[in-house]
Amino acid sequence: NAGVTQTPKFRILKIGQSMTLQCTQDMNHNYMYWYRQDPGMGLKLIYYSVGAGITDKGEVPNGYNVSRSTTEDFPLRLELAAPSQTSVYFCASSFSLSASGFQETQYFGPGTRLLVL
Amino acid sequence: DAKTTQPPSMDCAEGRAANLPCNHSTISGNEYVYWYRQIHSQGPQYIIHGLKNNETNEMASLIITEDRKSSTLILPHATLRDTAVYYCIVRVDNTDKLIFGTGTRLQVFP
Numbered sequence: 001n002a003g004v005t006q007t008p009k010f011r012i013l014k015i016g017q018s019m020t021l022q023c024t025q026d027m028n029h030n031y032m033y034w035y036r037q038d039p040g041m042g043l044k045l046i047y048y049s050v051g052a053g054i055t056d057k058g059e060v061p062n063g064y065n066v067s068r069s070t071t072e073d074f075p076l077r078l079e080l081a082a083p084s085q086t087s088v089y090f091c092a093s094s095f096s097l098s099a100s101g102f103q104e105t106q107y108f109g110p111g112t113r114l115l116v117l
Numbered sequence: 118d119a120k121t122t123q124p125p126s127m128d129c130a131e132g133r134a135a136n137l138p139c140n141h142s143t144i145s146g147n148e149y150v151y152w153y154r155q156i157h158s159q160g161p162q163y164i165i166h167g168l169k170n171n172e173t174n175e176m177a178s179l180i181i182t183e184d185r186k187s188s189t190l191i192l193p194h195a196t197l198r199d200t201a202v203y204y205c206i207v208r209v210d211n212t213d214k215l216i217f218g219t220g221t222r223l224q225v226f227p
Contacts (some may be wrong), residue, residue, distance in 0.1 A: 105163040106161070110159065
């Protein structure tokens with residue numbers, strides 16, 4: 001298993017440009033997540049999905065959009081890039097039964113480094 | 118906002134036990150405590166989790182107080198490769214979100 005893969009690894013965007021960060025997992029996990037991490041800071045949840053066709057906002061959703069058409073893929077869309085979106089973006093997945101208080105281990109991808117100039 | 122409080126940094130000598138504390142005073146009865154770590158700029162890595170009882174695996178031990186308002190992650194014999202940021206996390210109120218705080222930066226020195 002490849003686990004969680006993310007593309008691209010690094011990208012430079014100009015202000016106002018758009019792009020999609022790709023995330024794919026091959027573990028048949030139902031939950032997927034997008035986090036961002038600014039320099040020297042912890043991770044902040046952007047969006048998450050509990051299954052195909054279902055997405056929900058995290059702590060910092062403004063400026064981003066997501067979709068979940070398949071179990072495997074969870075792309076993150078930036079429509080109008082701003083310097084404040086310069087960050088490292090991590091995708092993660094897990095298998096969870098939301099009816100219980102337990103959430104299984106989240107597996108993280110290697111991250112996408114985004115620089116907006 | 119994160120539901121946990123951790124010291125921003127700690128030091129530990131190589132070969133000694135590293136004890137990382139975490140306060141989670143508002144934790145609910147069915148919420149688990151999770152620990153992850155992030156080495157340099159890599160994606161976070163799962164370490165251990167627990168509900169009420171103390172837990173141990175090949176990486177670490179987790180000690181949870183009886184009132185569940187705090188916990189301690191123990192790395193029994195810290196190595197230089199354990200230098201990382203350690204995150205203590207609880208689930209957000211009846212949701213599926215895990216909110217990462219700012220964590221504790223552990224520096225293991227020779």
